[in-house]
Amino acid sequence: MILITEFMDEDAVARLKAAHPTTYAPELADQQDDIPALMAGVQVLIVRNRTQVTEALVQSAPDLKMVGRLGVGLDNIDLVACKAQDVIVCPAVGANTLSVAEYVLTNAAILLRDAYQARARMLAGEWPRGDCSGREVAGRCLGLVGFGEIARVTAQLAQAMGMKTCAYDPFLPSDSPLWKGTEQRDLEGVLGGSDVISLHVPLTDATRHIINADRLAMMQSGAVLINAARGGTVDEAALAAALQGGQIAGAALDVFETEPLTQEAARIFDGLQNLILTPHIAGVTVDSNIRVSAMIADLALEQLSQE
Known part of the structure; x- marks a missing residue:
């Protein structure tokens, strides 16, 4: 199962939905208290910079295998908690x-x-x-x-x-x-x-x-x-x-x-x-969104193919 909590290119979302059960809910960036209740069974979580991937959130998802970051900064992701639970963190290096x-x-x-x-x-x-x-x-x-x-x-x-x-x-x-x-x-x-x-x-x-x-x-x-x-x-x-x-x-x-x-x-x-x-959009253009989304979608599909 895949959960996407922030905006992503529609073609990339469609590819994920065609391959695996996928919840695309970019509104969750403004409703983060609702995310833990949705984490049961989630294997891949895809975020940008607003979703806070805390230790508590990681621990609420025993099936979580990957956090995909639609960008490169990792300030919002607890890397120690991810490592402790063998969750890989995949930023979209170079795409934006x-x-x-x-x-x-x-x-x-x-x-x-x-x-x-x-x-x-x-x-x-x-x-x-x-x-x-x-x-x-x-x-x-x-x-x-x-x-x-x-x-x-x-x-x-x-x-x-x-x-x-x-x-x-x-x-x-x-x-x-x-x-x-x-x-x-x-x-x-x-x-x-x-x-x-x-x-x-x-x-x-x-x-x-x-x-x-x-x-x-x-x-x-x-x-x-x-x-x-x-x-x-x-x-x-x-x-x-x-x-x-x-x-x-x-x-x-x-x-x-x-x-x-x-x-x-x-x-x-x-x-x-x-x-x-400007509202944190330096790395977000129509073009870069396509590249970033495609890269993270590819990594998510590769990760899930190993299950």
């Missing part, structure tokens, strides 16, 4: 890489150009041409905090646009060929020497608030920050203060400490015109 890389560079171009917040002024009869010239991405430096697969693809696309790239990643050996074309720097060097800073790290004790007030102060006044990695890696109150005070030029956030944003969490961003907010 291009979507995230394109998101980063799209927002870099928008923030550097500084021309896309003029709509209200233009509709009010102004013609603020002098305030909207902005900067090109070509010749600017993209600094990557973390240099995994998504960051490396982002660097390749940035280089094709004429950007220089640098990165900080203490876990990638300095002699790795993967550094080719990208300058290795320490964290302070990336933050202080980049026009665009993009985060590509998981949320751990070491990376929580890796961008805080002190680190924001290291950035150039014209720099922009993009977080399409994990909520909690940026101190949102410190970022809002830096944007409000003109300490940095702009930011784009796709992930947040609290998701969905509560009114209280959103209030700190009120009035900021140099901030782009």
Whole structure:
């Protein structure tokens, strides 16, 4: 039996339903207290980032063999509990890489150009041409905090646009060929020497608030920050203060400490015109959803074929 608790491509769902009893209930992401009662007999659980796969949930499913993650982050899955019960966890590694890389560079171009917040002024009869010239991405430096697969693809696309790239990643050996074309720097060097800073790290004790007030102060006044990695890696109150005070030029956030944003969490961003907010969709396009869903469906069918 398969249970899918968040949205998935319809063709992939149809393939699963044709092969095994499958419950497709994406509304459960908003009704998580109802999930444990549905876990009896479930062998494969398919989730995105909102469903919390806790120890209690895993223990409520004695037949569970696999958790499929429609994405790559595993913050919402208790990996220790899964391992203790011999449940394999399968993220869709690589399937949404291009979507995230394109998101980063799209927002870099928008923030550097500084021309896309003029709509209200233009509709009010102004013609603020002098305030909207902005900067090109070509010749600017993209600094990557973390240099995994998504960051490396982002660097390749940035280089094709004429950007220089640098990165900080203490876990990638300095002699790795993967550094080719990208300058290795320490964290302070990336933050202080980049026009665009993009985060590509998981949320751990070491990376929580890796961008805080002190680190924001290291950035150039014209720099922009993009977080399409994990909520909690940026101190949102410190970022809002830096944007409000003109300490940095702009930011784009796709992930947040609290998701969905509560009114209280959103209030700190009120009035900021140099901030782009999106609802955790950097890796979700029509195209990537098809790839991610197909990959997890294939893995689920392979797992169940072994039963």
